[in-house]
Amino acid sequence: MSDCCPGSKTMDFSDDEQTEDETGARQSQLKQWPIQLHLVSPQAPYFQERDILLAADCVPFTLADFHKDHLKGKSLAIGCPKLDSDQEVYVDKIASLIDDSKINTLTVMIMQVPCCMGLSQIAKSGADKATRKIPVKQVVVSVEGGQVLSEEWL
């Protein structure tokens, strides 16, 4: 991954101090760049020993409090199991996150639509491929109303 492209340049801003916003606007809980699973390096500093959230692309748009309730305290990767190509790379990257970056947990957030289950399958395949074992959780979000329908450890 070249550091020349601003779109894929690795940035970890988890140490940046958060200041109180006097307007009452919520602050972003995103502490890294990039976030797209093809663009991230699984060995990036912001993944080391962290809790990882792997979200389907549509998830953050349906949940009004995505940052506060789900992203806070976690590092992020996003992808679409229906449209993204070369998904075997995703499986390898998940395995590398677990083995090389020694991530603590992996939470997969998907939409309730059937095609989104593919992202959970990618996560499970990556976890199976890894030598280390970690807890993997699946969270399913409703299309209408943006509610969490289920949360379960796989």
Place this chain on the structure above:
Amino acid sequence: MENIMSKDIRAVIDQCPDVGRILEEYGIGCAPCSVGSCLVSDVVGIHGLDPQTEATLMYKMEKAIYPDRDVPEPKVDLSKIVPKEINYSPAVKNLVDEHVLIKRMLALIPTIADFVENSETVDKDLILSCVDFIRGYADKFHHMKEEDIFFKYVDEQSEIIKIMYEDHDTGRNHVKNVVEGAENGNKAQIKEHLNGYRDLLTQHIKKEDEILYPWIERQMTDNQIGELFQRCSAADASVGEELPKKYEKFIIELEEKFAKEN
């Protein structure tokens, strides 16, 4: 209602026995509990009832305690109440799975107790090998992960955790008595304390599987769940994978021995 919430459940049931009956209706077995020092607020909170069920339970308890009070009945939409299946995180699922092997030992205890009673002399080796399972697997391998790791994620001074520790100690005392009985050839002592251990652990495991473990997990962050998994995995690795296999083999052989004898 607030002042009731901060009282010991035993005091409330003594004052109004109907409360015990109402709790029973909701699968909360406080009435027969000999300790009864849990606070009402903890008793209700620990069972993780859905909001509508909890509101109805509180309404019924308040009406039982203050029959003259005008308490509005909560509207409960039964169609919205879906029975919840317990979904344990991987480390806690392993603890629940370890209970299965312990329960297989508990299931054999009545047969072992009868065997002891009907034998001419006490089969000391048999009793001590059962004690070795209880001490080596149930206590050292399993209970120590609870005491040294899992229970540390909640306030160890909470009544429910204190009761769990008391159960572990009572169990150890039963086992000590079983050993004493085996050493002295005292059949009655062996039988009494094997059965005592069985009764205690049967209830203890049920409480852990259905109430305590889910309650602790509800309070844990994902970060703690991951940490718990790594710490329990390290504890398992420290004793080696042969130890649980050895004890599983022992239970299988014990089941076969008594299946043949019957």
